[in-house]
């Protein structure tokens with residue numbers, strides 16, 4: 001057992017620095033922890049920042065646990081203190097400080113990423129046990145290369161941790177078929193806010209299981225997840241088709257997502273783009289899948305407006321499949337879609353390449369400085385009832401010049417989501433849309449300031465509220481209990497009961513700003 005603190009915290013002039021009381025607790029915590037992992041009170045930089053780049057804070061210590069036991073010890077130590085909180089940090093890809101703990105303890109879950117990896121067969125189904133701190137890209141790599149298996153439901157970008165996405169939902173173009181990632185998990189190991197390590201599933205400790213899924217980290221820290229997998233295909237035909245009218249786009253997207261399994265594509269997403277050649281981040285150049293494919297604007301009808309719509313689909317196949325079989329399956333589906341004639345782009349890529357497609361965006365954003373700039377992103381679920389009005393005002397008017405990055409919009413099916421989990425969805429109807437405004441802009445003054453983009457997001461949300469739209473924020477961010485109460489609506493009392501039961505002192509995930517630490 002190696003327990004150490006490298007040095008006590010620096011004094012500095014940050015507003016959010018830990019109080020003297022908090023610093024006084026450090027020696028006690030250090031002695032009581034006896035960790036296999038490490039605790040660092042000096043170099044906590046990683047823990048005070050996130051991908052959003054809008055908030056910073058100064059935690060008391062950054063802990064790199066080696067095992068679930070370490071995680072439990074840290075939480076128990078925080079319980080014994082009068083005011084310490086604990087934030088599990090996945091890969092810190094939150095936007096609004098959700099994985100931070102101001103003056104508290106941050107646990108870098110990535111240090112546990114190698115703790116689990118095992119294929120499990122149960123009741124005729126196959127699963128893989130992975131660590132809560134594992135990156136999905138590593139899960140993909142190992143599942144495919146060692147077992148030719150793969151999880152069924154993904155996010156677009158895989159540099160995210162298993163525990164981080166399961167605390168939210170985890171959504172991509174497979175969710176219409178399999179539901180979000182939170183619905184593709186059979187079992188979890190969770191360290192509760194009381195520091196107890198509990199195995200939970202649908203039948204055993206089910207309140208904790210469903211509470212933790214989509215639970216914004218409020219009920220426990222996920223140290224192991226049993227994720228459903230299926231045989232991995234070799235290849236993917238990846239296709240984009242373009243629409244001038246939102247109504248045609250949504251009709252085709254909804255038709256595809258409501259087809260029976262085996263009679264549709266394996267992946268369905270869509271995005272809005274600016275009807276202009278001039279915008280490299282939001283215009284015509286963002287549509288072709290290959291630099292050799294030209295975008296021929298003469299095909300766009302003269303009636304088209306300020307923005308156009310792209311339906312993005314993919315079909316899985318094996319290398320042994322005859323090309324004509326793949327062509328036939330693809331063409332019979334595309335033949336039913338009324339997109340602009342000849343506005344079709346397609347490439348064949350390996351399955352792994354397809355799932356890692358956003359990695360290229362990361363590489364170029366890191367190179368041009370937009371990865372480290374602030375990302376005031378907005379993610380929402382908007383009911384089908386209101387999506388046409390949302391398009392008319394938000395996409396066509398407010399965002400007619402884009403957001404400097406992808407503007408995703410695609411349909412999902414409520415029946416694929418388990419209402420026992422903690423995720424909040426729009427109130428009515430089977431179909432709702434994911435809307436994601438994902439700007440990658442240069443730091444101010446080379447692009448609009450983060451404040452300006454944040455206020456644009458507020459304007460969009462305010463518009464939805466004032467029109468009475470049926471919507472929820474995805475990856476929500478609120479400051480007051482009143483707003484959280486409204487967010488969860490009829491599920492609020494269940495959420496509070498789960499909190500009282502599993503984290504009564506409100507130790508966990510303080511960065512979500514839902515509950516105040518109980519002294």
Ligand code: FAD
Pocket residue numbers: 051087088089090091092093094095098099100109132133154155156157159160161162163164165167168169170171172216217220221222223475509511512
């Ligand atoms: P963090 O940001 O570190 O943590 C998020 C929350 O979960 C925090 O409250 C934290 O305390 C808690 N948490 C972290 N680990 C654990 C754990 N082991 N147990 C319990 N709680 C924990 N989301 C989608 O659904 N689909 C997408 O396609 C998608 N694409 C994205 C692309 C990019 C480039 C980025 C930056 C984000 C994307 N997201 C997407 C959002 C992403 O799912 C969330 O931001 C997620 O929270 C990030 O995961 P993380 O592992 O970095 O978690």
